[in-house]
Amino acid sequence: MERKLAAILAADVVGYSALMERDETGTFERLVGIRKELIEPEIAKRRGRIFKLMGDGLLAEFGSVVDAVECAVSLQGALKGRNAEVKENERLELRIGLNLGEIIVDGEDCYGDGVNVSARLQQLADPGGVCISGKVAREVEKTLAFGFEAMGEQQVKNIAEPIAVHRLVQEGTSPKERLSRPPTLPNKPSIAVLAFANMSGDPEQEYFADGLVEDVITNLSKIPSLFVIARNSTFAYKNGATDVRQIARELGVRYVLEGSIRRAASRVRISAQLIEGKSATYIWADKFEGAAEDIFDLQDQLTERIVGTLEPTIRRAEIERARRKRPDSLDAYDFFLRALPHSYANTPADTNEALRLLAEALRLDPNYAAAHGYAAWGYEQRFLRGGFDPRDRAAALSHADAALATGSDDPQALCLGAFVHATITHDYERSINALDRAYAGQQFVARLRTECDGAYVQRDL
Numbered sequence: 001m002e003r004k005l006a007a008i009l010a011a012d013v014v015g016y017s018a019l020m021e022r023d024e025t026g027t028f029e030r031l032v033g034i035r036k037e038l039i040e041p042e043i044a045k046r047r048g049r050i051f052k053l054m055g056d057g058l059l060a061e062f063g064s065v066v067d068a069v070e071c072a073v074s075l076q077g078a079l080k081g082r083n084a085e086v087k088e089n090e091r092l093e094l095r096i097g098l099n100l101g102e103i104i105v106d107g108e109d110c111y112g113d114g115v116n117v118s119a120r121l122q123q124l125a126d127p128g129g130v131c132i133s134g135k136v137a138r139e140v141e142k143t144l145a146f147g148f149e150a151m152g153e154q155q156v157k158n159i160a161e162p163i164a165v166h167r168l169v170q171e172g173t174s175p176k177e178r179l180s181r182p183p184t185l186p187n188k189p190s191i192a193v194l195a196f197a198n199m200s201g202d203p204e205q206e207y208f209a210d211g212l213v214e215d216v217i218t219n220l221s222k223i224p225s226l227f228v229i230a231r232n233s234t235f236a237y238k239n240g241a242t243d244v245r246q247i248a249r250e251l252g253v254r255y256v257l258e259g260s261i262r263r264a265a266s267r268v269r270i271s272a273q274l275i276e277g278k279s280a281t282y283i284w285a286d287k288f289e290g291a292a293e294d295i296f297d298l299q300d301q302l303t304e305r306i307v308g309t310l311e312p313t314i315r316r317a318e319i320e321r322a323r324r325k326r327p328d329s330l331d332a333y334d335f336f337l338r339a340l341p342h343s344y345a346n347t348p349a350d351t352n353e354a355l356r357l358l359a360e361a362l363r364l365d366p367n368y369a370a371a372h373g374y375a376a377w378g379y380e381q382r383f384l385r386g387g388f389d390p391r392d393r394a395a396a397l398s399h400a401d402a403a404l405a406t407g408s409d410d411p412q413a414l415c416l417g418a419f420v421h422a423t424i425t426h427d428y429e430r431s432i433n434a435l436d437r438a439y440a441g442q443q444f445v446a447r448l449r450t451e452c453d454g455a456y457v458q459r460d461l
Helices: 016-022 024-045 065-083 113-124 134-140 175-180 204-220 231-237 244-251 295-324 332-345 348-364 369-385 390-406 411-424 428-441 443-447
Strands: 002-013 048-054 057-062 094-106 109-111 130-133 146-154 163-171 190-193 255-264 267-276 281-291 450-452 457-459
Touching (some): 002 065, 016 024, 134 163, 190 204, 190 231, 204 255, 204 295, 231 244, 255 295, 295 332
Antiparallel strands (some): 094 109, 255 267, 267 281
């Protein structure tokens, strides 16, 4: 069995099924043309080799991780220029994932975790974007003039350990200049979880506190809409002076979670505070207590309660932040956040306003899966409660299809797309498959419980 270290590039066409459904022949011809005219020559130019083609995707290996990153950036740049002259509904966009790892060589094919991780990174990438593993980032950050936006440690399907993931951004600065300035805040909420202080005076509680924080980081990383800073970066501030504004600036995050642990007799108390980094203002604070008899069970319970409280708290804070922004500075994510309260209000006027805001989000980002999901839900409400207008039905199904095609492992998009199809088309098999994908990708969506009884699918939000 031959093994070797290689950089693996995984690429996949965004929304390929929907494109094929609209124009099978034209889509296939455009894909073959781009592969022959652009992708294959660029990979060969960077001394790479395609070892597997999978319909709308491919896997390639490189002996140099620098070559692999430069190839990925060059491919996305060339595709962007090429798409500028193509109709929006005919554009072929790629998601690319890059990993550095040991692979097994079997003739012309390659296998192993190094390959599997690349495929999972590709699924995390934005349309037209590149996601790289922490190993790749460490190898090239001092060599290439690209920025790397930390996405935290991500738990991905069929990979046991969380993967440190970075999004590749910002071209055209020297590594020295780029590394000397603080990271840019991402558009979506980002959080750093600091090591919790041990207030009990018992050194044994240090391990419990560190384990709790690691579990919180891991579970927050499962939320697709959050950027979570890896443990190694946040624990560097352990036992040091805690200036939240400085930490938030240096790590490039919007929120910081800090806390402490205190044990008295058979009880353990955890205090936690969520802080907005720029202004150092408290957004939320709470205490969590439990019996210390079974320390590991207690750790799991406290982790679930902290994460379960943080997610809606951050979402509310983000909605308020979007409301305060000037209308001329809103991006797709801000429009999406502004639409959410109207989506859940379930009145005709609110539904119309939600659909208006979601249309603005999709104008700025046509592949925004969650926005497609909520738009599908809004049109479904208008169709069933507003007179069965066939235009609302068509719009609901169009957005539901887009949510299912572009949602990948996004539980919001998949659940809403499945619900709309179940209620309008009664395609329960497709709906249940989508819900299974959502559950497999993110197990915390179990609270979006689904009950299937013959010809009925219920969504419980």
